[in-house]
Amino acid sequence: MPTTERRSEAPSLTVEAKEPTSPNDPMAVRQTFARLILANLLVACAPTIVVGQDPAAGWHQLGGPIRNFQVNSAPLADTWPDGGPPTLWTRPLGEGYSSIVVAGDLLVTMYREEDDEVIIGLDAASGATRWRHAYPAPLAHNGYVDIWLNASGPGPYSTPLLAYGGVFAVGIDGALHALEAETGLVRWSVNLAERFELAEYNAFASSPLAFDGTVIVPLGGSGAGVVALNPASGAVVWRSEPFAVAPGSPVVITVEGRDQLVVVGQQELVGLDPDDGRLLWRHPHENELGLNLSMPVWGADGRLFMSSAYGGGSRMLTLSVIDGRTTPEEEWSTNRMRVHFTNALRVGGMVLGSSGDFGPAFLTALDASTGEELWRDRSFARAHLVYADDKVILVDEDGELALASVTNDGLDVHARHALLTENAWTPPTLVGRTLYVRDRKDILALDLGR
Numbered sequence: 109m110p111t112t113e114r115r116s117e118a119p120s121l122t123v124e125a126k127e128p129t130s131p132n133d134p135m136a137v138r139q140t141f142a143r144l145i146l147a148n149l150l151v152a153c154a155p156t157i158v159v160g161q162d163p164a165a166g167w168h169q170l171g172g173p174i175r176n177f178q179v180n181s182a183p184l185a186d187t188w189p190d191g192g193p194p195t196l197w198t199r200p201l202g203e204g205y206s207s208i209v210v211a212g213d214l215l216v217t218m219y220r221e222e223d224d225e226v227i228i229g230l231d232a233a234s235g236a237t238r239w240r241h242a243y244p245a246p247l248a249h250n251g252y253v254d255i256w257l258n259a260s261g262p263g264p265y266s267t268p269l270l271a272y273g274g275v276f277a278v279g280i281d282g283a284l285h286a287l288e289a290e291t292g293l294v295r296w297s298v299n300l301a302e303r304f305e306l307a308e309y310n311a312f313a314s315s316p317l318a319f320d321g322t323v324i325v326p327l328g329g330s331g332a333g334v335v336a337l338n339p340a341s342g343a344v345v346w347r348s349e350p351f352a353v354a355p356g357s358p359v360v361i362t363v364e365g366r367d368q369l370v371v372v373g374q375q376e377l378v379g380l381d382p383d384d385g386r387l388l389w390r391h392p393h394e395n396e397l398g399l400n401l402s403m404p405v406w407g408a409d410g411r412l413f414m415s416s417a418y419g420g421g422s423r424m425l426t427l428s429v430i431d432g433r434t435t436p437e438e439e440w441s442t443n444r445m446r447v448h449f450t451n452a453l454r455v456g457g458m459v460l461g462s463s464g465d466f467g468p469a470f471l472t473a474l475d476a477s478t479g480e481e482l483w484r485d486r487s488f489a490r491a492h493l494v495y496a497d498d499k500v501i502l503v504d505e506d507g508e509l510a511l512a513s514v515t516n517d518g519l520d521v522h523a524r525h526a527l528l529t530e531n532a533w534t535p536p537t538l539v540g541r542t543l544y545v546r547d548r549k550d551i552l553a554l555d556l557g558r
Contacts, residue, residue: 170267170315181496192525239292271318313355348385354400374398395420415447417465440479
């Protein structure tokens with residue numbers, strides 16, 4: 109059963125470095141490396157509906173205003189010049205795959221600088237540093253070796269949250285920092301692995317979310333479930349019963365008028381009451397490595413989509429509430445779409461996402477009603493997607509940026525430009541007409557307006 113603590117309780121806080129917990133067994137170490145690398149955060153398959161949003165409202169969390177990678181933007185250009193969309197500014201940043209969150213004139217993200225992780229606040233109009241907060245995060249604590257660092261980079265993987273006047277950011281080892289958004293000063297900090305006694309876990313990659321005066325944080329790639337914290341103090345508001353949490357990020361949905369928290373488990377989807385962490389339902393979503401990396405996609409039609417690589421495939425669920433009890437029912441499943449660590453979109457009656465894991469990942473469209481494959485486009489590598497102004501913005505892992513329209517018959521590419529260097533695994537952020545993108549070296553602001 110979930111445990112609940114009073115919101116006024118004083119927090120237990122620490123920023124001490126934890127002792128290495130990586131096992132000495134070579135097979136266990138290899139498995140940990142694989143999970144660390146493939147747990148790229150950047151996960152986020154999205155809910156579906158674009159509701160009325162102010163283009164100036166910002167992009168406060170992974171997935172945008174309503175955590176679904178869809179936004180009402182300013183009108184976007186239909187084509188770009190030969191050199192790509194105009195660049196407003198660019199600056200070097202550093203390693204990491206954390207996406208970019210924006211509130212007003214403040215832009216926040218995370219990166220690694222040698223043995224430190226850095227949370228940085230930038231001026232959205234110029235890219236100039238407004239504040240930065242660095243803290244120790246030695247790579248040895250996660251058992252990294254050079255071959256994996258060279259292949260995929262050391263993170264951080266999680267995307268910060270802007271809420272309650274603060275920044276809430278989770279590092280690879282579970283260091284959670286709450287900073288004042290305006291100044292970058294520390295409100296409080298806690299090492300989640302130590303605070304919740306996580307004996308075994310993989311790199312923290314899930315991105316926190318805000319709900320009703322709390323910050324909800326999955327406890328890494330552990331078996332310890334989810335916690336909700338007081339944003340002012342870090343005190344525990346509630347803690348769910350233990351279950352194995354995957355790197356994919358959670359999302360809040362509304363089922364028959366009641367909010368539910370959908371959490372990505374290592375072999376299942378789990379529904380919790382976001383008010384107290386109480387278990388509402390669970391449904392199998394198995395894969396070979398326990399690496400469910402993407403975010404669930406909630407549709408206007410009240411159906412829930414989830415997709416994973418490593419044999420996980422895709423499934424569509426209907427959630428019904430009878431006598432106060434939520435029951436998930438699987439409508440269809442298919443292996444024709446296997447979203448890895450990127451995101452999926454519901455666009456009209458289709459589901460759109462890059463399908464594949466270690467090999468090529470082709471942009472694929474499924475019929476949302478039946479799961480039947482509508483088409484497959486092989487011209488892009490694994491891509492993150494944003495939907496705005498009836499167009500799809502794509503950023504693929506090779507660094508290609510594109511603007512396209514989608515129909516049941518295929519992909520119509522209006523413009524594309526090679527812009528970033530691989531691995532470009534960070535989801536793009538769109539606020540108004542400005543697109544923010546990054547790779548492992550630089551961050552750029554682009555003008556996509558007409």
